[in-house]
Amino acid sequence: MAVTRERLTRALAPKVVAVIGDKQASGYNWLRSMKEFDGPVYSVQVDENEIPGIEELGIPNYKSLTDIPDQVDFAVCAVPRQVAPFIVQGCVEANVGGVTLFTSGFAETGEEIGVELQNKIFEIADPAGLALIGPNCMGLHVPGLGVRFNRDQPAGVQGNIGFVSQSGTHGMNFSLTGAAHGLYCSTLVSFGNGIILEAADYLEYLADDPQTEVIGMYIEGARDGQRLFRTLREVAAKKPVIIWKGGQTEGGGRAIRSHTASLASDQAIWEAMIKQVGAVAVHNLDEMIDVVKATLLTKRTQGNRLGLIAMTGGQSVVLTDAFEKAGWKVPTLSDESYAQLSEFFNIIGGSYRNPLDAAGTIGQDPKHLDTIFDILNADENIDAVGMELSATFMARRWQDKPEEFDRLIGSLKRFMSESDKPFLAALHPSHVEEAALTARKRLQEEGIATFPSFERAANALRKASALAAV
Amino acid sequence: MTDVIAAARAANRTILSEVEAKQLLADAGINVTETRLATSIDEAAAHAAELGYPVALKVVSDKITHKTDVGGVELGVANEDELRAACERIHERVIDAVPDAEAQGVSVQPMAEPGAEVILGITQDQQFGPVLMFGLGGVFVEVLKDVAFRIVPLQPRDASEMIREIQGFPLLEGFRGQPAANLEAIESMLLQLSEFAEANPEIAELDLNPVFARPDGAIAVDARILLTSNS
Numbered sequence: 279m280a281v282t283r284e285r286l287t288r289a290l291a292p293k294v295v296a297v298i299g300d301k302q303a304s305g306y307n308w309l310r311s312m313k314e315f316d317g318p319v320y321s322v323q324v325d326e327n328e329i330p331g332i333e334e335l336g337i338p339n340y341k342s343l344t345d346i347p348d349q350v351d352f353a354v355c356a357v358p359r360q361v362a363p364f365i366v367q368g369c370v371e372a373n374v375g376g377v378t379l380f381t382s383g384f385a386e387t388g389e390e391i392g393v394e395l396q397n398k399i400f401e402i403a404d405p406a407g408l409a410l411i412g413p414n415c416m417g418l419h420v421p422g423l424g425v426r427f428n429r430d431q432p433a434g435v436q437g438n439i440g441f442v443s444q445s446g447t448h449g450m451n452f453s454l455t456g457a458a459h460g461l462y463c464s465t466l467v468s469f470g471n472g473i474i475l476e477a478a479d480y481l482e483y484l485a486d487d488p489q490t491e492v493i494g495m496y497i498e499g500a501r502d503g504q505r506l507f508r509t510l511r512e513v514a515a516k517k518p519v520i521i522w523k524g525g526q527t528e529g530g531g532r533a534i535r536s537h538t539a540s541l542a543s544d545q546a547i548w549e550a551m552i553k554q555v556g557a558v559a560v561h562n563l564d565e566m567i568d569v570v571k572a573t574l575l576t577k578r579t580q581g582n583r584l585g586l587i588a589m590t591g592g593q594s595v596v597l598t599d600a601f602e603k604a605g606w607k608v609p610t611l612s613d614e615s616y617a618q619l620s621e622f623f624n625i626i627g628g629s630y631r632n633p634l635d636a637a638g639t640i641g642q643d644p645k646h647l648d649t650i651f652d653i654l655n656a657d658e659n660i661d662a663v664g665m666e667l668s669a670t671f672m673a674r675r676w677q678d679k680p681e682e683f684d685r686l687i688g689s690l691k692r693f694m695s696e697s698d699k700p701f702l703a704a705l706h707p708s709h710v711e712e713a714a715l716t717a718r719k720r721l722q723e724e725g726i727a728t729f730p731s732f733e734r735a736a737n738a739l740r741k742a743s744a745l746a747a748v
Numbered sequence: 749m750t751d752v753i754a755a756a757r758a759a760n761r762t763i764l765s766e767v768e769a770k771q772l773l774a775d776a777g778i779n780v781t782e783t784r785l786a787t788s789i790d791e792a793a794a795h796a797a798e799l800g801y802p803v804a805l806k807v808v809s810d811k812i813t814h815k816t817d818v819g820g821v822e823l824g825v826a827n828e829d830e831l832r833a834a835c836e837r838i839h840e841r842v843i844d845a846v847p848d849a850e851a852q853g854v855s856v857q858p859m860a861e862p863g864a865e866v867i868l869g870i871t872q873d874q875q876f877g878p879v880l881m882f883g884l885g886g887v888f889v890e891v892l893k894d895v896a897f898r899i900v901p902l903q904p905r906d907a908s909e910m911i912r913e914i915q916g917f918p919l920l921e922g923f924r925g926q927p928a929a930n931l932e933a934i935e936s937m938l939l940q941l942s943e944f945a946e947a948n949p950e951i952a953e954l955d956l957n958p959v960f961a962r963p964d965g966a967i968a969v970d971a972r973i974l975l976t977s978n979s
Contacts, residue, residue: 537867538955547897
């Protein structure tokens with residue numbers, strides 16, 4: 279029996295939560311992670327030795343799910359694998375919306391007992407339409423509701439990124455590293471073995487979820503590849519989808535007779551599939567963060583001509599290299615732009631061909647930056663604008679004179695609101711990592727897409743723009 | 749059209765002959781050079797007279813995958829005298845290279861007017877099912893692996909994009925005075941092949957290699973089909 283949308287919504291946007299089998303040995307991680315949950319949290323634990331510790335946390339404990347005087351929407355189950363089928367049965371009896379099975383040791387082990395237990399769980403959950411997440415997963419993270427599986431994850435902040443992960447680690451890392459970049463999830467699911475609900479189910483949910491603006495996915499393999507393919511084709515037509523495929527599935531080991539079969543590597547097929555559905559492929563966590571960030575924070579362009587603002591001559595050169603290597607053009611500006619720039623641009627130790635080596639000019643009068651932006655905004659040769667923010671020279675100064683940093687941010691935001699052209703900034707941490715991080719955090723809070731290197735900025739804008747073409 | 753597959757299954761074969769493969773494709777409306785099996789030299793001569801010279805002759809044997817490697821191919825055979833001599837040469841060389849070839853005969857087909865050589869193929873992916881491949885033929889596919897894939901079923905946009913995705917695409921647009929290939933014809937062949945793959949799940953692998961992509965259309969001059977080993 280298919281899980282209904284109503285049931286799935288109860289599970290993924292719960293009003294009442296229960297944690298089953300949490301214990302001292304794990305530091306009551308699950309119960310503590312639910313500390314910020316926006317509603318009642320209950321514990322289910324039968325071990326008399328564990329109950330006092332749970333009650334000390336101020337969480338009411340019950341011996342069984344059915345004893346809880348409330349309708350539980352979402353449960354987390356962290357019991358040994360032999361017990362798991364009984365808990366799933368209990369969830370069905372208590373009409374729980376959905377349950378995360380953190381418990382592992384099932385089909386992923388390849389052991390007969392693991393496979394048997396997994397089948398048993400399927401046989402209980404499937405006919406009941408229970409929204410079962412996992413097993414062998416970290417489950418659900420909804421910062422807006424305070425649902426977490428790790429205490430460092432954010433709570434009390436409404437995010438806009440849907441994230442679906444076959445791996446618990448990569449799901450967790452995305453939520454933690456993303457938050458450090460000012461990126462927050464609407465709903466994140468780590469689904470592990472995915473015996474009842476698989477990637478396609480969560481993608482369909484996120485496609486319809488009004489909070490979710492962009493979808494990221496980490497995936498290693500699909501049980502029903504055709505369903506995933508068809509679902510992705512529909513979902514990616516509604517929202518930007520960014521896919522990180524991990525690992526390589528081994529070939530079937532059969533004798534191959536054709537050129538076609540010999541060239542059809544797992545990687546080639548997945549990359550083709552991702553392109554075909556209108557998603558973009560990324561290859562590591564950093565790239566996922568970058569492309570999600572660019573997709574959310576920068577405007578889109580179908581053009582490929584960039585106006586660049588650098589702080590030194592040397593950076594002008596490598597900034598251009600980085601963007602051109604990623605497929606961008608750094609063209610000459612219009613005659614009109616040059617005529618205007620020549621009126622005020624300081625060419626002693628600077629230049630304004632494109633890139634604009636502008637530190638001296640801006641240093642002379644910060645208003646010049648606004649003028650430069652206005653010129654680039656009007657220039658028909660330019661589709662997007664990138665800027666080097668030099669931590670090397672400026673990060674400490676921004677700390678000492680915050681009004682200068684405020685002024686810079688004001689200029690960037692003015693351009694971003696007045697222009698339809700995408701804007702992004704590169705801020706390398708240089709020798710002042712801490713100061714640079716503080717600056718980055720502030721820029722992110724202001725909604726300015728900031729990347730730690732020119733290469734990452736160039737790649738992120740290229741991939742985000744490819745998504746815009748969908 | 750499944751007669752060909754049924755016959756191969758009955759004979760416990762998973763490899764279709766070129767003649768069988770092309771019959772299957774022609775029945776599906778895919779443009780292939782008409783290719784007939786001749787089990788004697790006289791029959792070969794009769795086919796050639798009907799199809800029109802020049803013709804190509806290729807050995808037909810379940811035991812031989814790479815016909816050129818064993819001397820089993822004669823191209824540009826211009827008339828009946830040449831055809832009789834060519835059949836003898838194929839016979840001698842194949843017997844020499846593969847004594848147990850048990851050849852059924854030779855296939856006879858008209859020499860197609862050449863064009864840019866491209867490859868179109870089908871394979872089955874463990875996760876996604878049938879998958880289509882497109883690339884330039886010869887060295888481009890074998891050494892440079894300059895190919896594009898798409899999952900079946902293809903939409904028209906997929907066919908258009910996969911042709912333009914390969915590095916060697918400019919060669920199809922008429923590089924250095926070569927005539928430009930008819931891209932619409934390749935696109936339609938890809939879309940036909942997508943339907944063909946959906947309709948024939950028993951096809952494990954298929955190579956149309958080469959397909960001649962000419963200004964006036966596209967035609968497959970060789971075809972190889974491997975059936976799934978189960979069922």
